[in-house]
Amino acid sequence: MEKIYSHPRSLRDLSTHYCPGCGHGLAHRLIAEVVDELGIRERVIAIAPVGCAVIAYDYWDFDCSEAAHGRALAVATGIKRVRPQNIVFTYQGDGDLAAIGTTETIHAANRGENVTVFFINNAVYGMTGGQMAPTTLLNQKTSTTPEGRNAQFQGYPLKISEMLALLPGVKYVERVALDSPQDIIKAKKAIKKALVNQMEGVGFSLVEMLSPCPTYWGLSPKASLDWIKNTMVKEFPLGVIK
Amino acid sequence: MTERIIIAGSGGQGIMLLGKIIAEAALLQGKFVTWLPAYGPEVRGGAAHCMIIIADDEIGSPFIDKADSLIIMNQLSLVKFKSRLKNNGLMIINSSLAKLDNKLKFKAAEGRCTDIAEGLGNIKAANVVALGMYLASKKIISVENTLGVIKKMAPQDKPELLKVNLEALEKGRELVKNG
Amino acid sequence: MTGNEAIAEGAIQAGCTFYAGYPITPQNELTAYMANHMQKSGGVFIQAEAELAAINMVFGAAAAGARAMTSSSSPGISLKQEGISYIAGAELPAVIANVMRGGPGLGNIAPAQSDYFQATRSGGHGDYHCLVLAPASVQESYDLTCLAFTLADKYRSPAIILSDGLLGQMMEPLLVRKEGKIELPAKPWALTGCTGRQANVVKSFYLKEGDLEKLNLKLQKKYKEIQQKEQRWEEFFLTDAKVALVAYGTMARIARSAVKVLREKGKKVGLLRPLTLWPFPKKAFTMPKKKYLVIEMSYGQMLEDVQLALCGKAGVEFLGRSGGGIPSEQEIIVKVNKIYHGKNI
Numbered sequence: 011m012e013k014i015y016s017h018p019r020s021l022r023d024l025s026t027h028y029c030p031g032c033g034h035g036l037a038h039r040l041i042a043e044v045v046d047e048l049g050i051r052e053r054v055i056a057i058a059p060v061g062c063a064v065i066a067y068d069y070w071d072f073d074c075s076e077a078a079h080g081r082a083l084a085v086a087t088g089i090k091r092v093r094p095q096n097i098v099f100t101y102q103g104d105g106d107l108a109a110i111g112t113t114e115t116i117h118a119a120n121r122g123e124n125v126t127v128f129f130i131n132n133a134v135y136g137m138t139g140g141q142m143a144p145t146t147l148l149n150q151k152t153s154t155t156p157e158g159r160n161a162q163f164q165g166y167p168l169k170i171s172e173m174l175a176l177l178p179g180v181k182y183v184e185r186v187a188l189d190s191p192q193d194i195i196k197a198k199k200a201i202k203k204a205l206v207n208q209m210e211g212v213g214f215s216l217v218e219m220l221s222p223c224p225t226y227w228g229l230s231p232k233a234s235l236d237w238i239k240n241t242m243v244k245e246f247p248l249g250v251i252k
Numbered sequence: 253m254t255e256r257i258i259i260a261g262s263g264g265q266g267i268m269l270l271g272k273i274i275a276e277a278a279l280l281q282g283k284f285v286t287w288l289p290a291y292g293p294e295v296r297g298g299a300a301h302c303m304i305i306i307a308d309d310e311i312g313s314p315f316i317d318k319a320d321s322l323i324i325m326n327q328l329s330l331v332k333f334k335s336r337l338k339n340n341g342l343m344i345i346n347s348s349l350a351k352l353d354n355k356l357k358f359k360a361a362e363g364r365c366t367d368i369a370e371g372l373g374n375i376k377a378a379n380v381v382a383l384g385m386y387l388a389s390k391k392i393i394s395v396e397n398t399l400g401v402i403k404k405m406a407p408q409d410k411p412e413l414l415k416v417n418l419e420a421l422e423k424g425r426e427l428v429k430n431g
Numbered sequence: 432m433t434g435n436e437a438i439a440e441g442a443i444q445a446g447c448t449f450y451a452g453y454p455i456t457p458q459n460e461l462t463a464y465m466a467n468h469m470q471k472s473g474g475v476f477i478q479a480e481a482e483l484a485a486i487n488m489v490f491g492a493a494a495a496g497a498r499a500m501t502s503s504s505s506p507g508i509s510l511k512q513e514g515i516s517y518i519a520g521a522e523l524p525a526v527i528a529n530v531m532r533g534g535p536g537l538g539n540i541a542p543a544q545s546d547y548f549q550a551t552r553s554g555g556h557g558d559y560h561c562l563v564l565a566p567a568s569v570q571e572s573y574d575l576t577c578l579a580f581t582l583a584d585k586y587r588s589p590a591i592i593l594s595d596g597l598l599g600q601m602m603e604p605l606l607v608r609k610e611g612k613i614e615l616p617a618k619p620w621a622l623t624g625c626t627g628r629q630a631n632v633v634k635s636f637y638l639k640e641g642d643l644e645k646l647n648l649k650l651q652k653k654y655k656e657i658q659q660k661e662q663r664w665e666e667f668f669l670t671d672a673k674v675a676l677v678a679y680g681t682m683a684r685i686a687r688s689a690v691k692v693l694r695e696k697g698k699k700v701g702l703l704r705p706l707t708l709w710p711f712p713k714k715a716f717t718m719p720k721k722k723y724l725v726i727e728m729s730y731g732q733m734l735e736d737v738q739l740a741l742c743g744k745a746g747v748e749f750l751g752r753s754g755g756g757i758p759s760e761q762e763i764i765v766k767v768n769k770i771y772h773g774k775n776i
Contacts (some may be wrong), residue, residue, distance in 0.1 A: 088487070113480055312689075
């Protein structure tokens with residue numbers, strides 16, 4: 011009988027520390043599966059962020075570096091420039107990539123670094139207790155916007171993927187969602203394209219994944235998936251941006 | 253032997269370059285040398301000065317409090333630096349752009365460096381006229397070594413530039429020799 | 432060659448293959464030299480978008496096994512402290528040059544030595560140290576940069592070159608020692624892709640109870656070894672000196688001139704010049720019969736280390752200026768004469 015499904019070699023057989031219904035475990039797994047399918051486990055160097063996924067290196071079974079909060083793309087630049095033969099990707103949340111690390115993000119993209127970015131957008135700061143993120147929706151309640159995000163005081167959800175797509179150094183940007191089997195299949199395809207781009211020397215590629223955070227959205231896992239589908243995608247439409 | 257030289261003028265007069273020529277020439281003579289630029293926020297047209305120390309022994313501070321020689325290329329620098337010259341020190345002054353008063357406590361060599369350089373066809377060679385005056389006034393670095401450095405620094409593709417500078421050096425020396 | 436350029440050339444000769452920097456006066460010649468020479472020698476030069484990015488690029492390059500360096504001047508070095516703390520925590524070798532200028536705040540661009548505490552007391556968060564080397568000439572800017580890379584690799588630790596605006600800008604002759612290809616030590620911990628081995632992780636994050644303490648104890652053991660083995664200093668007319676001047680970097684050059692003048696007048700004065708500021712050369716302070724005069728282009732920073740080294744066994748006097756002023760040879764001579772004749776003790 012043909013074996014058509016098994017645990018990815020690139021993912022350690024551990025249970026994660028993530029909350030029930032969280033999207034990180036799924037995103038980790040999709041990346042691990044693609045790394046295996048591309049046969050690049052021994053070439054990969056990943057950079058874990060500061061945020062809920064800070065110990066992603068405990069789950070992935072390939073070389074990993076930490077980075078200070080927001081600095082993942084600076085660390086990735088340093089690694090990729092001295093080891094261009096390796097496959098270097100960062101895995102960053104919305105606070106890391108689009109708030110404290112905005113400078114590093116924009117300039118690594120603008121230099122057209124040949125690296126891959128996996129951007130997990132769950133519209134809150136998870137690790138620190140559900141504060142407002144740059145991507146928090148208007149009227150969304152967080153621990154620092156108890157009345158809901160108000161544009162007058164907190165500005166608007168930051169569409170950093172659309173911003174980055176304007177830069178000539180950026181070659182591929184796609185937004186996907188981790189809410190349904192169909193969308194998850196699309197997400198995996200996007201992850202693969204972004205890594206293949208790097209292998210082929212195409213240049214800076216980014217996949218934004220809308221990812222559920224039931225704990226800080228105050229919703230059940232199922233309701234969280236519905237919230238992505240019905241609410242979040244209105245602000246952050248899915249598809250290839252560039 | 254320790255010779256402390258301050259060269260001062262305005263940005264664009266080749267102050268730093270003049271200092272480097274003196275420093276390089278002294279190096280060729282086996283001396284210990286330091287060259288210290290003053291660096292400010294302005295890039296062009298501001299005040300510029302540098303300090304060169306030439307010595308037989310290891311040099312302590314590259315910073316010059318009291319100079320043995322001053323090369324002054326404009327009036328502002330004269331006002332700013334004349335108190336920094338030792339009693340009986342040597343003052344080389346570009347009298348095209350700076351005017352000495354009468355109460356001198358030092359030896360002075362005056363030359364209309366800017367006018368002379370303009371006459372030679374390149375106003376930028378005024379610094380080299382002053383250099384010629386310095387060489388003839390203090391025999392610390394030789395004319396041969398100085399010429400060697402100038403020839404090495406001159407751009408290969410502009411022979412006319414080298415010619416003007418060599419003439420400027422000679423004019424400067426003559427000014428002092430003919431006193 | 433200027434002191435700034437000598438640091439850059441020293442780094443290249445030491446096998447540095449990665450440099451990232453951001454413009455700031457008075458260290459720009461260093462960055463420009465790297466831009467001109469790094470690629471020619473097969474390395475990588477990046478003008479970073481910010482100091483934070485530069486130090487974190489160095490983190491990445493060092494994690495990937497390269498000899499990596501950044502440079503800046505005081506306000507920029509403050510920005511880099513986050514990255515330096517991470518580099519120390521992740522036990523990565525890296526070299527950081529600080530061409531010091533006046534502070535606090537934006538300060539000015541005149542030479543100063545006011546970052547002594549920041550350099551020697553772990554300028555960022557956490558219990559760590561950087562090796563700190565203090566050159567006093569263009570030649571030493573080159574030599575100590577080479578040494579900094581060796582020590583950084585040996586101890587897997589950040590090493591700081593503590594220069595200043597005057598030393599960085601001044602020009603002196605330099606003897607470049609071409610030693611051919613440098614043999615880099617093996618770095619089995621580096622991130623190179625996990626071909627034929629278990630995956631490596633470079634990190635400073637230890638959440639599990641007891642793990643961070645283990646790391647800190649390991650670091651402390653390493654620091655103890657460094658303190659035992661790596662103290663470096665230079666003595667100038669020190670043995671019979673009644674008054675010992677203590678100064679480093681540019682300040683030591685001026686102090687040395689003062690010693691020469693005083694010796695010519697028959698005064699028994701000497702100079703103790705630390706080459707390593709961390710580890711501080713405590714071993715050099717073995718002659719409690721002397722009187723010590725600490726001279727700085729800052730207001731009593733190294734002074735504390737001298738006092739700690741002497742533990743009250745000898746009198747310590749201080750002369751310092753900062754913010755543009757530099758203690759002059761004459762000021763030193765006046766102060767020494769007072770101490771020599773017992774007026775100030």
